[in-house]
């Protein structure tokens with residue numbers, strides 16, 4: 391278990407992270423979302439032991455990451471660019487990684503490169519952006535570290551490479567007990583992938599929930615009336631959108647009476663729609679946590 395306890399991080403005079411309290415369980419995928427500059431990268435870098443907390447601690451299996459450097463072998467941070475590796479070729483990188491990560495699985499590394507048709511990579515700087523992103527992921531999972539922290543792993547990639555990367559991450563987690571923490575602006579991608587979602591706002595954890603729980607909280611209903619939604623009902627629902635007479639509403643799952651009232655007003659249209667993660671953020675935070 392990876393625990394973040396009372397983590398505050400100041401950079402200069404700015405308090406970037408404010409008393410973060412989080413737990414990442416083995417074998418899970420956690421999505422970290424929040425607006426630009428909210429502190430996602432800083433959080434991941436501090437979790438990996440690259441940055442030092444100003445207050446609080448990061449514990450891996452109850453061992454403080456900063457006080458026990460060996461623990462860092464089980465934490466890999468993958469930045470959103472692979473610039474640090476660009477002057478090396480894969481052979482040189484393997485040599486380096488074997489020194490840093492004693493569990494590094496060289497056979498698996500080359501097997502994965504082969505699987506993604508990247509056998510002869512040459513220098514990393516000569517790879518395309520998508521290939522670099524894949525290479526960084528392959529490298530991270532080949533370390534056999536227990537926790538992989540990914541900063542915007544699909545940012546700026548085409549849809550085919552994105553799908554390949556998401557499938558790869560899901561496959562790795564399904565096959566082993568590895569845990570993945572992903573920072574992303576892409577709620578649709580996280581929705582398909584994450585077990586757990588953490589929303590950062592103003593440097594703090596605004597909301598934190600299991601994906602299943604999250605989706606059980608609301609119903610999304612498309613409804614239209616001859617005139618308008620009666621005022622006393624309008625006040626009780628969350629309006630996601632309105633187009634002509636057609637409203638898309640969010641209603642709390644438990645609110646059966648409200649749904650009955652909506653039906654009693656003889657709607658011209660009443661249809662339940664599938665709920666997305668983005669809808670829930672709009673409901674919870676007025677869309678404030680979401681920046682696409």
Ligand SMILES: Nc1ncnc2c1ncn2[C@@H]1O[C@H](COP(=O)(O)OP(=O)(O)OP(=O)(O)O)[C@@H](O)[C@H]1O
Pocket residue numbers: 401402406424425426427428429430431432433
């Ligand atoms: N080395 C640094 N020096 C000064 N300020 C920094 C440094 N690193 C981060 N910050 C500040 O900390 C805040 C959080 O930055 P961070 O990169 O963690 O946000 P983020 O949520 O990952 O943003 P984005 O979604 O745009 O990648 C920002 O205000 C940023 O300017």
